[in-house]
Amino acid sequence: MSHNSSAARYSLYPRTPVPASSACRSPLPSSSNNYLTHVNASVVNSATDSAVPPSMNAQPTHAIPSTSTHQLDHSTHLARSFPHPPAPLTQVPFFQRPYHPAPATNAQYPSPMQPSITVHQPDSTYQNNAIYQHPPHIHPVQTTQRGQSYYGNGMFRESRDFSITNSTFIDNSITSKPSDNFMKEFLQHTIIGAEFDSSDRHPPPRCHPGTRLAIIERCKNFIVQCDGKEKIRWVVGAAGVGKSAIMQIVAEEIPADASVFFSVDGRNDGSKLFATIAYQLAVKYQQYRQFIRNAVNCDPSLLRKSLPAQFRKFIVDPFIHQHLFNPSQRFIIIIDGLDECNNPKTQREILGLISDFCINHSASPVVWFVASRPEPHITSLFHNVRITPAYTKEEVEIDSDEACEEVQTYLRDELNEIKLAYPTLTHKREWPSGLEFTKIATAAGGLFAYASTVVRFIGKSHYQDPATLLCHVLEVIDAGFKDDVSRKDHPLALLDMLYRRILDNIPPDVMINTRKLLLTTGLDDRWERVNFRHTCNMLGLSEAAAYGAVSYLHAVLKVPAPDNTVDEDIAFFHKSFPDFLSDFKRSGFSHNIKDETDLFFFF
Incomplete structure (x- = not known):
């Protein structure tokens, strides 16, 4: 393809060059039938096709089209002829400084940075018969030492073929350190809690x-x-x-x-x-x-x-x-x-x-x-x-002087707290009486489990007053003394009698559900415990029935609050109570539980 050496071609767009019939440096009268457009462009020599980079202070260059001047279709980027000379176009400045679009050829810039221009929108739009050139989007590429390009997430993402010297960069990006899960994984191999x-x-x-x-x-x-x-x-x-x-x-x-x-x-x-x-x-x-x-x-x-x-x-x-x-x-x-x-x-x-x-x-x-x-x-x-x-x-030891004295200290303090908590007892000068206290302390000896069970039995009930429950405890103690129960031969004999009395207080119609709940609380390893709500659902017990079944066991059983049944399950205060239930000779209870619930486990 040949070119006239005196002619010049002006590249208005990155992709499609716009031919012009002639170019000059002097302005034309405004009355001319031709029109003007001020273009700051790189001039391409027609003989060599080499680009002449524009200077920052370049003078406006005026393109004088003829009737054969082509118009760009911004939707297709194709050229078509004007049917007649259009109205004068107005230059639209970019950020108050001259704009230099990219040359049509692979020109080498003297700058150390060689930007690659990617236009994501049509190259120009017509606004009031004016050509508006969109600013370019520059996307540099990061390059490895071997010249292989790769894409990162920094300021030079997707850039390529450039170098930067004598520059300072401040990276404000935040990099998160990978989490160390070693201790979390270790925890799963331990006895949690x-x-x-x-x-x-x-x-x-x-x-x-x-x-x-x-x-x-x-x-x-x-x-x-x-x-x-x-x-x-x-x-x-x-x-x-x-x-x-x-x-x-x-x-x-x-x-x-x-x-x-x-x-x-x-x-x-x-x-x-x-x-x-x-x-x-x-x-x-x-x-x-x-x-x-x-x-x-x-x-x-x-x-x-x-x-x-x-x-x-x-x-x-x-x-x-x-x-x-x-x-x-x-x-x-x-x-x-x-x-x-x-x-x-x-x-x-x-x-x-x-x-x-x-x-x-x-x-x-x-x-x-x-x-x-x-x-x-x-x-x-x-x-x-x-x-x-x-x-x-x-x-x-159970019956050492030291242990017995300490149990008495515990009983005295706890029973006094119960007295202060109940208005019906505060008017009494002494509660329990000296004789009643001595009976309880003697029965407990140095066994804290017995003393704590008595305290919970008397003071934590929701269905009877402490004075009545104290009488129940004294009846159990009197029966044990009457039978001449020896703690030396049977250290937990009096505690067993207290446990039996607690179970005897449960009404027969409630005991059916109580048996099932006791079994699921650890007396049988066939049952996998989750939480109290799950246990009740599996047993088919309503909330009212479940809490009614355990209300008589407040002295030996920890029961979660109604708003905490998903996180907790019922549990024994002391291992001596499940031991008592599991020993048929002591309680006459456990064998009956398992026999009665075999059908339940089947379903």
């Missing part, structure tokens, strides 16, 4: 103010004085003497570095014991957390390994082999209710691992507190000659 300050145990059992002070002090002294192999304190006692309350105070006041309070109420998986301890230590100590993180990253199956394997990795390695901690420190680990762990074999395995650790690593900084009932399989292990050097025994 078993720590001493867990909301699942709130309010936890605590010693009454001014009670159990001597035992608690001896436990604290053991932490300071223990040395060598003797690093286990075995707190042992019958059901209801207050072992968990003692361990709770010790855990709070020291405080414990890790604690696990086993319970038949859903926190009894012994296979997760050491993972639970490790998790709590990882929460407190950064170096331990990093050690466990590395161990689990190296072997993700660690959290599902056997108890011995976990004990080596969670206890032996960090405290003995890796020396993560100062050996002069003391790390307190509390295990309460070991007898409530789900498997006697697991209980013995746990004790064996801990005792062997203390014997083989006498310089260990870890001090262990283990509280349990004197179950035969636990007692026999502690009596093993090989284990004897590893522990000392703290026995919580």
Whole structure:
């Protein structure tokens, strides 16, 4: 294609060049039949097709079209001829400065930045016979060292083929750090809610103010004085003497570095014991957390390994082999209710691992507190000659003078609170009378479970006044004394009599529903507990029927409020009551429950 050397072509648009018949630098009279348009454009030499970049102070260039001048169709970007010369066009300024559209060819700019112009709208529109040129959208591209373009989210997104020198950029973008889910995943392999300050145990059992002070002090002294192999304190006692309350105070006041309070109420998986301890230590100590993180990253199956394997990795390695901690420190680990762990074999395995650790690593900084009932399989292990050097025994006796005095303190304070809460009792000079109080205190002895059950039975009822219920308690006590029940031979005999009296107060027509609810509260492992509302729905009980069925068990059963039935389920105050129900010789009750509900489980 040939061009006249004296002619010039003016590029008004990025895609389609607009031909002009001639060009000049001098203005024409306004009366001319031709029309003017002021265009700041790059002039393309017709001989070389090379672009001449315009200067910032370029003079307006006037295109003088002829009758053959083409008009651009903005919808198709095609050229067509004017039928007659159009009216004069007016220049539309862009941001009060000359606008230089891109050349039609791949011209090289002297600037270090070579923008690539992309027009997303038609190149021009007609406004009052004026050509309006839209400003371009410039999209630079980021380039790698090897020249490969890639697209980011920054200010140069989708740009390409340019470089920038001697410039300063400030990036105000916000980059979020990926979340670390290690501890969340670790938590799923623990006994959730078993720590001493867990909301699942709130309010936890605590010693009454001014009670159990001597035992608690001896436990604290053991932490300071223990040395060598003797690093286990075995707190042992019958059901209801207050072992968990003692361990709770010790855990709070020291405080414990890790604690696990086993319970038949859903926190009894012994296979997760050491993972639970490790998790709590990882929460407190950064170096331990990093050690466990590395161990689990190296072997993700660690959290599902056997108890011995976990004990080596969670206890032996960090405290003995890796020396993560100062050996002069003391790390307190509390295990309460070991007898409530789900498997006697697991209980013995746990004790064996801990005792062997203390014997083989006498310089260990870890001090262990283990509280349990004197179950035969636990007692026999502690009596093993090989284990004897590893522990000392703290026995919580029922009928010691110290225990009896503390139970009396508790009874006196709680019964006085009941008196102040009921106007019908406040006018009485003494309630209960001295003789009545002595009977209750004698029956309770040093058994806090008995005393607390009496207090709840008398003071928490919604259907009878405290004075009447006190009479019921005294009748049970008199019957026990008449039968010459010996606590020495049967430590819980008087408590059993109290439990039987509580059940006898339930009307026969209500007992049907009470039996079902008691069964689903943990007496039978065929039932998977969720919450109180779910339990009632499965049993087909209305809210009124359900609360009526448990209203007589306020002394032994924790019942969620009506507005909290989705989050909580009914639970026993003390394990001695489900033990009583499950022993047919003591209650004559449990076998009947299971027989009567076999049909229910079938459906």
